[in-house]
Amino acid sequence: MIKFILIVNKQGQTRLSRYYERLEIQKKTVLESEVIKLCLSRSKDQCSFVEYRDFKLVYRQYAALYIIVGVDESENEMAVFELIHNFVEVLDKYFSRVIMFNLDKVHIILDEMVLNGCAVETNKNRILAPLLVLDKVGSG
Amino acid sequence: MASVPSVLLTSCAPGFSEESLVARIIGTEQLPALPQDVDQVRRYPWRIDNKYYSADVNICVVPSTAQVTTPLAETIQAFVIYFDSTVKSGLEKVSLWLPFLEDWLLDVMILVCERTSDTGVSRQTAQEWCIKHGFELVELDPEELPDEDDDFPESTGVTRIIQALNANVWSNVEMKSEQAFGIFSSLASMNHVPENSEDLHGDILVSSEGSPEDAAEQGRGSASHCNSQVDTIVDPLMDLDIRELASLTSGDGDLENFSRLFTKLQEMKDKAASLPHEQRKLHAEKVAKAFWMAIGGDQDEIEGLSSGEEN
Numbered sequence: 001m002i003k004f005i006l007i008v009n010k011q012g013q014t015r016l017s018r019y020y021e022r023l024e025i026q027k028k029t030v031l032e033s034e035v036i037k038l039c040l041s042r043s044k045d046q047c048s049f050v051e052y053r054d055f056k057l058v059y060r061q062y063a064a065l066y067i068i069v070g071v072d073e074s075e076n077e078m079a080v081f082e083l084i085h086n087f088v089e090v091l092d093k094y095f096s097r098v099i100m101f102n103l104d105k106v107h108i109i110l111d112e113m114v115l116n117g118c119a120v121e122t123n124k125n126r127i128l129a130p131l132l133v134l135d136k137v138g139s140g
Numbered sequence: 141m142a143s144v145p146s147v148l149l150t151s152c153a154p155g156f157s158e159e160s161l162v163a164r165i166i167g168t169e170q171l172p173a174l175p176q177d178v179d180q181v182r183r184y185p186w187r188i189d190n191k192y193y194s195a196d197v198n199i200c201v202v203p204s205t206a207q208v209t210t211p212l213a214e215t216i217q218a219f220v221i222y223f224d225s226t227v228k229s230g231l232e233k234v235s236l237w238l239p240f241l242e243d244w245l246l247d248v249m250i251l252v253c254e255r256t257s258d259t260g261v262s263r264q265t266a267q268e269w270c271i272k273h274g275f276e277l278v279e280l281d282p283e284e285l286p287d288e289d290d291d292f293p294e295s296t297g298v299t300r301i302i303q304a305l306n307a308n309v310w311s312n313v314e315m316k317s318e319q320a321f322g323i324f325s326s327l328a329s330m331n332h333v334p335e336n337s338e339d340l341h342g343d344i345l346v347s348s349e350g351s352p353e354d355a356a357e358q359g360r361g362s363a364s365h366c367n368s369q370v371d372t373i374v375d376p377l378m379d380l381d382i383r384e385l386a387s388l389t390s391g392d393g394d395l396e397n398f399s400r401l402f403t404k405l406q407e408m409k410d411k412a413a414s415l416p417h418e419q420r421k422l423h424a425e426k427v428a429k430a431f432w433m434a435i436g437g438d439q440d441e442i443e444g445l446s447s448g449e450e451n
Contacts, residue, residue, distance in 0.1 A: 009276075009307070010276040010277075010304075011247075011248070011249060011270075011274055011275060011276040011304075012271055012274055013247065013274070036271075037271050040267075040271050041267060041268060041271050043264075061294070062292040063292045063293065063294050063295060064276075064294065064295070064300070064303065064304070064307075088292070092291075092292075101192050101193075101315075
């Protein structure tokens with residue numbers, strides 16, 4: 001099961017966080033700062049899978065953003081690694097690179113892809129379909 | 141002046157020309173010659189303009205912490221500091237700024253050097269320092285160039301500084317196309333349907349072009365048009381319902397309208413329940429189509445789905 005997904009910039013600021021398990025806000029803050037420090041301090045040659053507390057972190061860096069996913073032991077790291085890339089490809093397809101002012105849409109995309117801690121959709125067209133309908137309505 | 145946000149740019153490496161970095165950020169060959177302010181702050185105006193917004197900021201170059209006055213401090217929204225990475229103590233002078241930064245709580249803090257050096261401040265040391273203090277490390281002349289095969293290459297040097305500054309939300313930012321998001325605003329802005337839809341679906345959906353009266357009028361026109369073709373299968377009252385449904389979704393789109401939409405749907409469902417089987421199906425189809433069109437669905441997708449009432 002996926003426990004959480006974070007998008008973090010190079011200055012270690014969380015740009016987006018999504019939790020699939022209830023956690024108190026304070027604990028989230030601590031968890032995020034620990035996880036971010038752990039992942040950002042690793043060099044590029046190091047493995048993208050890290051053990052942390054009782055779960056595993058899978059992260060990937062894309063330009064100035066890190067996407068970090070926390071999963072439990074039942075999840076396959078490689079599958080999560082690919083899921084991250086899939087997610088980024090979808091974002092790239094939709095946004096062409098810059099997403100800072102459209103975080104709501106990133107959430108919509110993420111919700112199409114991951115539900116309740118499980119990957120539910122990986123087809124890019126199907127993921128984007130609802131969003132494109134909304135856009136169409138929005139632009140008249 | 142006070143309302144213009146500032147990027148504070150400083151150096152703690154002797155001999156580094158802040159102006160050359162400023163020029164590269166702004167993207168000009170020659171900086172406008174500025175009379176040195178009495179307070180030793182050199183301000184260079186910079187207009188940030190990207191696909192999302194434009195904003196006017198000042199890049200303020202100061203020699204040291206001493207020149208940072210309260211009025212200046214209030215405008216600071218980003219911090220760029222250059223340090224000498226060739227000596228081991230390079231980061232010590234940067235640390236003089238930390239107490240200030242703790243007060244300012246900036247979103248963008250960038251630690252710049254030419255290139256990290258193993259004999260002075262190593263990449264590892266600089267990186268750890270950055271993570272600890274919430275900075276981002278940017279090397280102007282990094283040793284490793286980004287992998288060409290990478291689809292999402294990391295930008296480096298001045299390019300990255302500019303990117304990071306662009307990614308800040310400045311207090312005076314002017315957004316380009318103020319796009320409305322969310323279902324309500326989406327519905328609200330749904331003010332027209334494709335022109336040809338009236339021919340094909342005139343009987344099921346007349347959306348408003350302008351005032352409600354307009355819509356009603358159009359509706360009456362097409363109602364007779366439809367009735368002549370589809371006989372009296374749909375009673376006029378039902379037709380009216382469908383039209384109201386369409387106008388509800390395309391109207392002002394406020395919360396009240398939205399809940400009315402559901403009440404309306406329920407009413408229509410109840411009414412349809414009393415119809416004979418065949419008519420009920422036909423009615424359901426019309427409602428579905430009307431709804432589909434009202435939420436901006438693609439006409440192509442419902443074309444040909446009709447159960448035999450095509451012209």
